[in-house]
Amino acid sequence: MIQFQEAVIQKHLQSDGYETHYRLWGQPQGEDVIILLHGGISHSEWQSPIGERLSSNSKISFIAVDRRGSGLNAIDRGHLPSKEREIEDMVSFIRAFEGSYTRIHLAGWCFGAQVAAIVASVLEKEGVLSSFLMIAPGFAFQERYGDVLRLTKHAMFEVIKEFNLNPEPNHAFMPVPLQSTDFTDNTDWHEYVLNDELRLWKVTESTYKVWSELADWSHLALSEIKKLPMLVVFGNKERLVDNESVKQLVQERVKSSVIRMEMLEAGHAVQFDKPEQLTEIITSFIVEVQ
Known part of the structure; x- marks a missing residue:
């Protein structure tokens, strides 16, 4: 059974009154902090393997935030109202830590890497960030998952049209076609994902639309990253992300002089499969860019 050490859970108030929850490992102030954005159906607790090891083996603080509609955020679960709101949430959240840490390092895992690219x-431009890290970034899907996702959305929209339905905007009814085996081969983690009451298996129609808009925006955003040192970590047992396409995209678009790429023997949830190696890579990168 997967068990975690207790993280400090805190809240950040957004401009529209929404409370964004986050988990903190390490000190609430200091030199370096990594702020990580999670993927589509997951939440901050999925990043515990990184947070626990960073706080135990270094002086780097680690914050994993629950994006709007996810994790510990109980209001409008599975609902994203707009792409602008999503980015404003994360920009506001990160700015809130400028007075607490000397250097802020932004990170994103899975779809969170796409959101993080826009935020970065x-x-x-404001000089807020010291580096940018992406773990299993979801900028390009493998053909299998891309087809499954497309067919799932098409089927749901056909049902809505056939029965002339008009779902409430914040009602999460559309399934996300992901399985525990898409993330890892580890059976203990399969059990964790399947029993995780905070994960999202259904989202609103708006969320699917916003996800697509953010994905398009993130490709453009990569071209606007000009100076931030960058770390990209892939898993060679991926079942979701097309690693080679993502590598090519980063190399073609990002203009930073420092782009470090690493490949680990892991599935999409690299933090599940190789937490020690991943944390060592992250730590060495942070030391290099200090």
Whole structure:
């Protein structure tokens, strides 16, 4: 059974009154902090393997935030109202830590890396960030998952049309076609994912639309990252992300002089399969860019 050490859970108030929850490992102030954005159906607790090891083996603080509609955020679960709101949430959240840490390092896992790329393109101009990290970034899907996702959305929209349905905007009814085996081969983690009451298996129609808009925006945002040192970590047992396409995209678009790429023997949830190696890579990268 997967068990975690207790993280400090806190809240950040957004401009529209929404409370964004986050988990903190390490000190609430200091030199370096990594702020990580999670993927589509997951939440901050999925990043515990990184947070626990960073706080135990270094002085780097680690914050994993629950994006709107996810994790510990109980209001409008599975609902994203707009792409602008999503980015404003994360920009506001990160700015809130400028007075607490000397250096802020932005990170994203899975779809969270796409959201983080947009945020990085905004905050780089303000000098807020010291580096940018992406873990199993979901900029391009393998053909199998891309087809499954497309067919799932098409089928749901056909049902809505056939029965002339008009779902409430914040009602999460559309399934996300992901299985525990898409993330890892580890059976203990399969059990964790299947029993995780905070994961999202259904989202609103708006969320699917916003996800697509953010994905398109993130490709453009990569081209606007000009100076931030960058770390990209892939798993060679991926069942979701097309690693080679993502590598090519990063190399063609990002203009930073420092782009470090690493490949680990892991599935999509690299933090599940190789937490020690992943944390060592992250730590060494942070030390290099200090």
